[in-house]
Amino acid sequence: MLLNFVHWNVDPVMFHLGSFGLRYYSLGFLFAFLLGYLVLNKMFAREKVEIKYLDTLVVWVFLAVLIGARLGHCFFYEPDYFCTADHWPEIILPFNLQTGQFTGYQGLASHGAAIAIILTIWLYYRKFKINAWWLFDRLVIVVALGGFFIRLGNLFNSEIYGVQTSLPWGFIYERNGEVVPKHPTQLYESFSYLIIFLVCLWTYRKKEGKLHNGRLFGYWLVALFGVRFLIEFVKEEQVAFEQGMTLDMGQWLSIPFVIGGIVLVVLSHKGVLREGTFIEKNMK
Numbered sequence: 342m343l344l345n346f347v348h349w350n351v352d353p354v355m356f357h358l359g360s361f362g363l364r365y366y367s368l369g370f371l372f373a374f375l376l377g378y379l380v381l382n383k384m385f386a387r388e389k390v391e392i393k394y395l396d397t398l399v400v401w402v403f404l405a406v407l408i409g410a411r412l413g414h415c416f417f418y419e420p421d422y423f424c425t426a427d428h429w430p431e432i433i434l435p436f437n438l439q440t441g442q443f444t445g446y447q448g449l450a451s452h453g454a455a456i457a458i459i460l461t462i463w464l465y466y467r468k469f470k471i472n473a474w475w476l477f478d479r480l481v482i483v484v485a486l487g488g489f490f491i492r493l494g495n496l497f498n499s500e501i502y503g504v505q506t507s508l509p510w511g512f513i514y515e516r517n518g519e520v521v522p523k524h525p526t527q528l529y530e531s532f533s534y535l536i537i538f539l540v541c542l543w544t545y546r547k548k549e550g551k552l553h554n555g556r557l558f559g560y561w562l563v564a565l566f567g568v569r570f571l572i573e574f575v576k577e578e579q580v581a582f583e584q585g586m587t588l589d590m591g592q593w594l595s596i597p598f599v600i601g602g603i604v605l606v607v608l609s610h611k612g613v614l615r616e617g618t619f620i621e622k623n624m625k
Contacts, residue, residue, distance in 0.1 A: 345509050346510075346513055347510065347511065347512045347513065347522075347525070348513050348515055349499065349515060349516075350516050351497055351499075353366065353498045353516075364494070364497070364498070365493070365494055365497035366494030367494070368494075369493050370490065372490050373486065373488075373489075373490040373491060374403060374487070376483070376486060377484070377486055377487055378395070378483075380482065380542070381395055381398075381399075381479065381480070381483055382395060384479050384550065385619075387550060388618070388619065394469065394471070394619070397469075398465060401461050401464075402461060402480070405454070405457040405458050405460070405461040406454045406457065406458065409454045409455070409457020409460075410449035410450055410451065410454040410457070411448070411453070412432065412453050412457070413449070413450030413452050413454065413456065414449050414450040415432045415448065416453075417450055417452065417453065417590055417594065418448065418580045418590060419580060451488070451569075452594040452595070452598075455598065458484070462476060462477060462480070472554065472617045472619055474558065474614050474615065475554055475617065475618065477555065477558040478545075478556070479545070481541065481561040481562075481565075482538060482542055482545060482557075482561075483538075485535075485561065485565060486534070486538040488531070489531050489532075489534045489535040489538060490531075492527045492528070492530045492531035493527065495527040496525065496531070499514045499516045500527075501526065501527060501579065502514060502523045502524065502525060502526055502527060502576070503523050503524025503525065503529075503575045503576045503577060504523060504575055504577055505523055506522055506523060506524045506575070510525065511523060511524065512525045524575045524576070526576045533565075533572070534568075537561065540564075541557060544557060545557070553609050553610075553614075554609065554614045554615060554617065555608065555609045555614040556606060556614075558602075558605060559604070559605030559609060560602065561602070562598050562605065564602075565598075566595040566596075566599050566602070567599050569591060570591075570595040570599065573591045573592045573595075576589070576591070579591070
């Protein structure tokens with residue numbers, strides 16, 4: 342009986358102020374950065390790192406997430422649309438050039454955000470001469486927390502859900518015209534990321550911040566993108582070209598991150614990655 346399932350018909354807009362509407366997704370995005378900042382602030386204070394470095398880092402990462410997630414969606418999932426003379430400006434502009442309809446940057450890809458964050462930390466390392474492995478080991482803790490809020494936002498948007506299921510916790514996404522229960526893959530990912538966040542934070546506290554550089558980052562890559570790889574098996578195709586593929590785009594993009602995580606863990610255990618504190622000794 343369908344009454345055993347969750348009938349999901351929540352308005353994605355939390356409240357309206359005239360023509361402006363605040364979405365739960367946007368609120369979750371803000372919570373992700375606010376709580377992430379507070380957690381990192383405590384870490385930096387505990388390890389006696391000047392707060393000015395954190396303030397700069399948060400701004401850089403915030404921009405990296407926005408730009409990287411947008412470019413990731415456009416180039417990984419809809420290149421045939423955005424990589425054309427008629428539509429490439431829509432990568433930046435929040436409306437359709439032909440119809441003038443406001444689109445609000447529909448389409449963000451977490452893999453693009455991950456790539457952008459890694460490149461940003463490299464640039465941050467080049468500018469401030471910090472220990473990048475030290476920073477990665479702490480930053481990924483709050484990134485997992487951010488993923489928890491973002492996926493909850495996807496749930497309120499009734500998007501990125503799974504295939505049909507007979508399990509009692511299946512969701513019927515009525516706002517999309519669905520009449521059969523689907524896997525709530527947003528919740529699967531959200532709770533998985535929350536567990537990863539809690540485990541990483543517990544590890545950091547248990548070791549009192551004395552981590553082997555790069556090791557927690559490596560385990561994090563394997564765990565988070567490994568979870569993403571597995572959940573994709575019960576997720577609907579996001580774009581048309583994924584139909585008939587043995588692995589979808591999300592899985593293909595996750596594989597390099599998992600492999601990279603394994604390599605980091607091995608290198609860390611072999612003592613190849615440079616140990617040290619946040620600031621390099623040669624910094625002036």
